[in-house]
Amino acid sequence: MAGKILSYKLSSGYEIPMIGLGTYARKADTGQFRQAVEWGIEAGYRHIDTASCYKNEEEVGEAISNKIYQGIVSRQDLFVTTKLWNDSHAEQDVIPALKSSLNRLKLDYVDLYLIHWPVSVNSMGEDMKIDFVETWRGMEAAVKEGLVKSIGVSNFNEEQLTRLLQNAIIKPVVNQFEINPTLTQHKLVDFCKKRSIMPVAYTPLGLISEARPEFIGKDAIKTDPKLGEIAKKYKKTRAQIALRYLIQRGVAVLPKSFTKSRIEENLNIFDFELSEQEMAIVDSYNIDHRCVPGTAFCRHNNYPF
Numbered sequence: 001m002a003g004k005i006l007s008y009k010l011s012s013g014y015e016i017p018m019i020g021l022g023t024y025a026r027k028a029d030t031g032q033f034r035q036a037v038e039w040g041i042e043a044g045y046r047h048i049d050t051a052s053c054y055k056n057e058e059e060v061g062e063a064i065s066n067k068i069y070q071g072i073v074s075r076q077d078l079f080v081t082t083k084l085w086n087d088s089h090a091e092q093d094v095i096p097a098l099k100s101s102l103n104r105l106k107l108d109y110v111d112l113y114l115i116h117w118p119v120s121v122n123s124m125g126e127d128m129k130i131d132f133v134e135t136w137r138g139m140e141a142a143v144k145e146g147l148v149k150s151i152g153v154s155n156f157n158e159e160q161l162t163r164l165l166q167n168a169i170i171k172p173v174v175n176q177f178e179i180n181p182t183l184t185q186h187k188l189v190d191f192c193k194k195r196s197i198m199p200v201a202y203t204p205l206g207l208i209s210e211a212r213p214e215f216i217g218k219d220a221i222k223t224d225p226k227l228g229e230i231a232k233k234y235k236k237t238r239a240q241i242a243l244r245y246l247i248q249r250g251v252a253v254l255p256k257s258f259t260k261s262r263i264e265e266n267l268n269i270f271d272f273e274l275s276e277q278e279m280a281i282v283d284s285y286n287i288d289h290r291c292v293p294g295t296a297f298c299r300h301n302n303y304p305f
């Protein structure tokens with residue numbers, strides 16, 4: 001891997017590597033998550049993003065245990081994030097849900113625990129209308145029990161972050177939300193930074209990713225020659241330029257791949273710098289298009305978008 005991975009000091013005092021390996025997949029073969037995380041750690045990733053709803057924490061945990069056992073990394077070298085699912089938002093459900101995640105991950109703490117969505121549901125998917133401030137009390141208790149180093153949120157909008165900050169004893173250190181060249185999110189990124197909340201980009205490749213035939217017609221970014229020229233100049237791919245653009249905006253990125261060469265490629269973004277003009281070109285692909293609109297929750301209380 002060329003170039004040292006940058007990291008950022010969170011408001012909790014812990015360092016978060018600016019790139020993490022995403023692990024969500026709608027479909028996967030048995031062992032595919034484990035294999036991807038093992039390749040990731042071998043390639044140099046030290047930050048892994050999972051969630052209880054991804055149903056892959058066991059395989060992610062196996063990969064981590066294997067790499068620790070093989071002496072490739074120690075637990076302290078890794079930054080592991082997992083997320084509280086929407087069906088465990090009652091204050092008393094947070095620690096049991098986290099303990100189940102830790103059990104599946106075979107870890108005794110995670111570095112970051114996030115409220116996955118500001119929306120609460122029951123096992124039938126019905127809206128439970130639980131206030132996320134109540135959920136936050138459970139998150140704070142998890143810090144006090146030493147089960148997690150830092151806590152944060154995902155898919156929260158400005159209004160929700162404001163209410164949370166007004167009511168939090170331990171402040172959220174991260175908001176994880178969709179950010180990429182076709183959904184640049186300048187307003188929410190600036191809002192978070194001003195409040196010492198680190199913006200972390202999910203779906204950082206957005207419409208660049210080849211596996212999204214449903215977006216044909218909106219994906220000029222895949223073929224536009226201006227981006228091709230920038231990529232050629234630095235001997236990088238369009239995906240690497242998109243990731244570098246986010247890093248230079250001070251946004252951490254979580255690219256997911258099951259392909260060994262892409263896992264390595266996505267990490268190889270720390271040995272070049274885009275000019276201001278090139279940053280503006282990448283920025284110009286914005287069409288405010290959400291790849292992850294969370295439509296399953298669009299009629300729920302606290303739907304964020």
Ligand SMILES: NC(=O)C1=CN([C@@H]2O[C@H](COP(=O)(O)OP(=O)(O)OC[C@H]3O[C@@H](n4cnc5c(N)ncnc54)[C@H](OP(=O)(O)O)[C@@H]3O)[C@@H](O)[C@H]2O)C=CC1
Binds near residue numbers: 265
């Ligand atoms: N908090 C939240 O609500 C959400 C969190 N997330 C997190 O963010 C992570 C990343 O988001 P995700 O939606 O997976 O989207 P990504 O932007 O990471 O895109 C993933 C897709 O891009 C392909 N890909 C990966 N690298 C390259 C490359 N270099 N060139 C071309 N194609 C590439 C992958 O294919 P292949 O695997 O075949 O290589 C895969 O199909 C998730 O895995 C998850 O951890 C995601 C969505 C919501």
Ligand SMILES: O=C1CO[C@H](CO)[C@@H](O)[C@@H]1O
Binds near residue numbers: 024051116292294
């Ligand atoms: O984290 C996640 C992974 O992707 C899913 C579907 O696109 C999202 O709903 C979820 O929030």
